[in-house]
Each structure stands twice: as C-alpha cells, then as structure tokens.
Amino acid sequence: MEKDELDRKLSEHKKWLDTNGKEGCRADFSGIDLTGVDFASKAPQVDESYQEQFLGPLDPLFDCLGPDLSGANLEGAELIGANLSRANLVGANLVGANLYGARLEHTFLRDADLRQADMRGASLHRAMLPAANLAGANLMHAEMFKVDAPGADLSGADLRWADLRFAHMSDAILIGAKLSGADLRGIWVPNASLDSEISAYPPKTKWALAVPQESGSVWFFHDVQKFETMRSVRQYFKGTPGAIKWLDQLQDRGLKDEQGRS
Numbered sequence: 001m002e003k004d005e006l007d008r009k010l011s012e013h014k015k016w017l018d019t020n021g022k023e024g025c026r027a028d029f030s031g032i033d034l035t036g037v038d039f040a041s042k043a044p045q046v047d048e049s050y051q052e053q054f055l056g057p058l059d060p061l062f063d064c065l066g067p068d069l070s071g072a073n074l075e076g077a078e079l080i081g082a083n084l085s086r087a088n089l090v091g092a093n094l095v096g097a098n099l100y101g102a103r104l105e106h107t108f109l110r111d112a113d114l115r116q117a118d119m120r121g122a123s124l125h126r127a128m129l130p131a132a133n134l135a136g137a138n139l140m141h142a143e144m145f146k147v148d149a150p151g152a153d154l155s156g157a158d159l160r161w162a163d164l165r166f167a168h169m170s171d172a173i174l175i176g177a178k179l180s181g182a183d184l185r186g187i188w189v190p191n192a193s194l195d196s197e198i199s200a201y202p203p204k205t206k207w208a209l210a211v212p213q214e215s216g217s218v219w220f221f222h223d224v225q226k227f228e229t230m231r232s233v234r235q236y237f238k239g240t241p242g243a244i245k246w247l248d249q250l251q252d253r254g255l256k257d258e259q260g261r262s
Contacts, residue, residue: 001029001032001033001034001037006034006037009027009028009029010027010067010069011024012024012025012027013025013026013027013068013069013072014067014068017068017070017071026071026072026073027069027072027073028072028073029072029073029074029077030073030074030075030076030077030093031075031076031077032077032078033077033078034077034078034079034082035078035079035080035081035082036080036081036082037079037082037083038082038083039066039067039069039082039083039084039087040066040083040084040085040086040087040103041083066084066085066086066087066088066107067087067088068087068088069084069087069088069089069092070088070089070090070091070092071090071091071092072089072092072093073092073093074092074093074094074097075093075094075095075096075097076095076096076097076098077094077097077098078097078098079097079098079099079102080098080099080100080101080102081100081101081102081103082099082102082103083102083103084102084103084104084107085103085104085105085106085107086105086106086107086108087104087107087108088108089107089108089109089112090108090109090110090111090112091110091111091112091113092109092112092113093112093113094112094113094114094117095113095114095115095116095117096115096116096117096118097114097117097118098117098118099117099118099119099122100118100119100120100121100122101120101121101122102119102122102123103122103123104122104123104124104127105123105124105125105126105127106125106126106127106128107124107127107128108127108128109127109128109129109132110128110129110130110131110132111130111131111132111133112129112132112133113132113133114132114133114134114137115133115134115135115136115137116135116136116137116138117134117137117138118137118138119137119138119139119142120138120139120140120141120142121140121141121142121143122139122142122143123142123143124142124143124144124147125143125144125145125146125147126145126146126147126148127144127147127148128147128148128149129147129148129149129152130148130149130150130151130152131150131151131152132149132152132153133152133153134152134153134154134157135153135154135155135156135157135173136155136156136157137154137157137158138157138158139157139158139159139162140158140159140160140161140162141160141161141162142159142162142163143162143163144162144163144164144167145163145164145165145166145167146165146166146167146168147164147167147168147169148167148168149167149168149169149172150168150169150170150171150172151170151171151172152169152172152173153172153173154169154172154173154174154177155173155174155175155176155177155193156175156176156177157174157177157178158177158178159177159178159179159182160178160179160180160181160182161180161181161182162182162183163182163183164182164183164184164187165183165184165187166187166188167187167188168188169187169188169189169192170188170189170191170192171191171192172189172192172193173192173193174189174192174193174194175193175194
C-alpha cells in the first residue's frame, strides 16, 4: 500500500473513532499487503488522559503511543515484519492475518480477534491481550515474555518453542495448545483451562512444575530446582487435593526419586 493511502485510511479511522462513527470510516486493511510497515513511526505524542484511563500511570517506557487502530479490520492482512509496537488494537479483527516476525511490544490487544493468525517469531514482549481470541494461532518461537493475557483463548494455538516466561494467563483457555519446547518458567495460570499437554515438559520447561487442584486451577512453579527428588516434591505437596494422584501419573520429567526412578 502506498504511504499516502495508508495515511488517509489512518486519518479517516481516527475521525471515525473521535466522532463515534458519525464521520470518517472504519479502517479496512483486510487482505492488504502491509509487509514491513512501521506503524510506530505514525505515533502521536502521548495523551496523558488517554494513558491514565486505558493504560494506567505513565510508564517511562511509554514515551509515545502507536496509532489507534481499535476496531480496525485487518483480516487476512500481510503484516510480515510490521512494527505495531504500542499500538491500540482493542477489538481489532486480525483473523488469519500474517504477523510473521511482527513487532507487537506493549501493544494493546484487548478483545482482539487473532484466530488462525500466523504469529511465528513475533515479538509480544509485555503485550496486553486480556480476553483476546488466539484460538488456532501459530505462535511458534514467539517472544511473549511477561505478556498479560488473562481470559485469553489460546485453544489449539501452536506455542511450541515460544518464550512465555512470567506470562500472566489467569482464566485463559489452553485446551489443545501445543507447548513442546516452550519456556514456561514463572508462568501464572490460576483457573486456566488446561489439558494433559501442559504436563509434557520438554528440556526448557523441566523446572516448571504444574500441580492441579480439585478446583481445576493449577499452580506453576518456575523454581523447583530445590526439589532434588520426587520424594521431596511429594512431601512439599502433602495434603494438596489432587496433587499426589497427579504425581503418581507423572512420568520422567527430570525429577526422580532417590533410586533414580521416576
């Protein structure tokens, strides 16, 4: 897309947002090739009242905000390597979008629809994804350090080899998600919906231990290196409903008893 046309669409979208749809028009980038576009370069100076209302107190890292693309239609758009850092994509339609290698650091994606999106290798460092729909999205090798995604739907998502360290995913849906090779150290997923895949820890996650409770919630520990044997793990969770039964089913996850058995 030509720069002038892109700027025009963004201007019309801003007008559409500012007038509650009475003027301008919703940005429609569906199916358009936006490969490598630097949306961050179109960032306005920070509006402190907006910052306070939507993002909380001003953070030194937020010296500017990206463009406001909330509610925009980007379904099937080609956004390979695009820079959408700090953009407002609340409620945006990104179904099937190609975000391979895209930059989404600190991007606000609440209620965004990212079903079946290709986000391989994308950087979502500290991105905000509460209640976002990422069902079936491909997030292989994605950088999701400290991503904030409470209530997000990641069912069937491919998270293999993704960096999910210290991600906040309370109440998230992870049924059917592929997690082989993912770095889950320090992940926080109370009351999340999980299945057996979550317990199949590969090398990078051998120190992340999930123990389900009867309520269905899960405890994650990123520092269980102190548990030198399976016996010490059992002792630690003595009396925790459901924990011992789950540990009975645990196969070799890098934790063994004193005789070297799983």
